Amino acid sequence: MKQLYLENLPELPFNVTEALNQLRISLGFSGENIQTVMVTSSTPNEGKSFVTMELWKMMAEIGSRTALIDCDMRNSVMGDTVGFRTNDDLVGIVHYLAGKADLKDIVYATNIPNAYLIPVSTNVPNPTVLLEGKRFQEIIDVCKEEFDFVLIDTPPLGSVADALNIAPKTDGSLLVIRSGETPKKVVENSINLLRRTGAPLLGVVLNRADTSKNGNQYYYNRYYQYGYYNNESYYGKK
Ligand SMILES: Nc1ncnc2c1ncn2[C@@H]1O[C@H](COP(=O)(O)OP(=O)(O)OP(=O)(O)O)[C@@H](O)[C@H]1O
Ligand SMILES: [Mg+2]
Incomplete structure (x- = not known):
């Protein structure tokens, strides 16, 4: 199998690791046959890729x-976030599709x-047709056989239909959800969009929640809470 070296794997603060660990455990209890999980958000920059990558590492760590x-x-x-290094040509999902x-x-x-990765390697402006083809379903099917768990990082729901194509x-x-940033109406709209895909919405991750104040977040409390560590980005500001 081809090898990819991830050069940038920073340690997270304890409370963040702990919150992610709770998320991992909750996910394990979300249903018997839950093996492929898509991670999305309503708007850009809410922390999809961060949550996906950290869950990925944690699941791998427990074996x-x-x-x-x-x-x-x-x-x-x-690639920029974790810093890929490989001796092979970087070939990714777009090439396969x-x-x-x-x-x-x-x-x-x-x-x-x-921890195994199917990278993008080449960004494309319109992957809709690629996602609707049978080769995408093939990737999911093969991954289900080869791996215990499959996480899928996607673009935000508000911008493009990709995640809605992938969900089913x-x-x-x-x-x-980026705590304190994404309006409740926008979140409700995303929940409705996801429900209409027919694939279950397993939970909502409240990212960057300031758990020190229990202010007006009752709406989110029904869902997983995922910790906060500061107002700056961990891998560098965007
Ligand atoms: N809990 C967190 N604490 C600190 N920084 C975070 C947290 N979650 C995400 N970040 C940082 O915020 C930035 C945006 O996160 P990320 O890239 O994961 O968002 P995204 O939803 O995947 O964005 P996009 O819509 O562009 O794909 C990154 O620099 C990431 O490291
Ligand atoms: Mg992302």
Whole structure:
């Protein structure tokens, strides 16, 4: 299998690791046959990729063979965030969907034991047709056989239909909400959109929640809470 070295794997503060760990455990209790989970949000920059990558690492650490499929084909930043290094040509999901690569060429083992990655490698302006083709379903089916768990990072719901296309092919989705930023109406609209896909909404992740004040967040309390560590971005400000 091809190898990808992830150069930038910072340690997270304890409370963030703990909140993510609770999310991982909650996800484990969300249903018996939940194996493929899509992560999305309503608007850009709410923390989808951050949550997906951290869950991926944690699941791998506890010994689950976990694949992360980067489906943010328009604007993938994963390579910049974790700093890919590989001796092979970086070939990714777009190559496979376009019929230019085999599955074995796009699945990478990483320096995190049990963590496998299908990267984007080349951003494309309009992946809709690619996502609707049968090759995308094939990736999901093969990953389900090969791995214990599959996480899928996507673009935001408010911008493009990609996540709505992906959701029905998965066992369920997680909606990431940036605490204090995303309006309640926007979140409600996203929940309705996801419900209409027929795939279960497994939970909502309240990202960057300031757990020190229990102000006006009752609306979110029904869902997973995911910790806060500061108002700055962890991997650098956007
Ligand atoms: N809980 C957090 N604490 C601190 N920084 C965070 C947190 N969650 C995300 N960030 C940072 O915020 C920025 C945006 O996060 P991320 O890229 O995960 O968002 P996204 O929803 O995937 O954005 P996009 O819509 O562009 O794909 C990143 O720099 C990330 O490191
Ligand atoms: Mg992202």
